[in-house]
Amino acid sequence: MGSTAGRLHGLYVAPYVTAKFAVEAYMDCLRLEMRQYGVSVHILEPGCFKTELLNEDAQRSRIQRIWNNLPNETREEYGEEYRRNFEKAWEAGVNVVANPNIGWVVDCYDHALFSWWPRLRYCPGWDAIFMFIPLSVFPTALQDWILAGLYKLNPGPSLIPAALVEKKKRRSPVQWIQLLSQLAMIPLLYTIFFVKKSHTNTVETAHRHNVTITE
Numbered sequence: 001m002g003s004t005a006g007r008l009h010g011l012y013v014a015p016y017v018t019a020k021f022a023v024e025a026y027m028d029c030l031r032l033e034m035r036q037y038g039v040s041v042h043i044l045e046p047g048c049f050k051t052e053l054l055n056e057d058a059q060r061s062r063i064q065r066i067w068n069n070l071p072n073e074t075r076e077e078y079g080e081e082y083r084r085n086f087e088k089a090w091e092a093g094v095n096v097v098a099n100p101n102i103g104w105v106v107d108c109y110d111h112a113l114f115s116w117w118p119r120l121r122y123c124p125g126w127d128a129i130f131m132f133i134p135l136s137v138f139p140t141a142l143q144d145w146i147l148a149g150l151y152k153l154n155p156g157p158s159l160i161p162a163a164l165v166e167k168k169k170r171r172s173p174v175q176w177i178q179l180l181s182q183l184a185m186i187p188l189l190y191t192i193f194f195v196k197k198s199h200t201n202t203v204e205t206a207h208r209h210n211v212t213i214t215e
Contacts, residue, residue: 002027002045004123004132008143011151012086012159031120040120042112046105047125047132050098056091063087079162088157099125 005013006020024043031041052058067075067083108122123133135143152158 004128007136047128050100085157
């Protein structure tokens with residue numbers, strides 16, 4: 001059992017994502033090694049489903065336990081309000097994204113085990129199909145920008161460590177210029193891509209009609 005988290009990074013999920021990336025790599029290697037034995041290996045990469053892992057009471061308990069084990073310096077860095085906001089933001093995000101239809105994942109298990117032609121990868125979940133899997137092949141800078149934007153759309157409270165609250169209240173002119181320049185790169189890259197593609201299509205069409213084009 002893998003996850004779409006084995007293909008894409010995210011905020012506040014580093015241990016989970018690290019484990020899922022390891023599972024993906026292990027299964028990919030195992031799939032090749034077991035071929036000579038006639039054993040097939042199949043990976044399930046579900047999106048976000050409402051399992052017991054996402055149970056609100058269990059999640060609060062885990063957060064509190066981890067918080068209590070942190071050094072005082074780290075707790076002061078983030079602040080008690082950050083911990084409370086993290087709980088609220090997590091619960092709000094889960095309620096929006098998590099799919100309660102766990103049967104979809106079970107059906108994939110069944111198909112992988114008993115069908116004549118099982119798939120090598122199963123990606124149950126609308127979020128997996130239409131967001132996480134496509135996003136995993138985007139350029140890294142674009143992935144980071146989109147993921148950061150999605151987290152800002154979370155209906156829960158914003159998550160700003162106490163040590164950064166004052167800094168977040170004001171941006172220097174240089175920071176605004178850097179932000180705008182990064183955003184400006186996106187349409188520029190798309191323009192370059194489509195112009196290049198259009199030019200390539202024009203050249204191919206001209207060659208089919210024996211027309212000479214000056215580069």
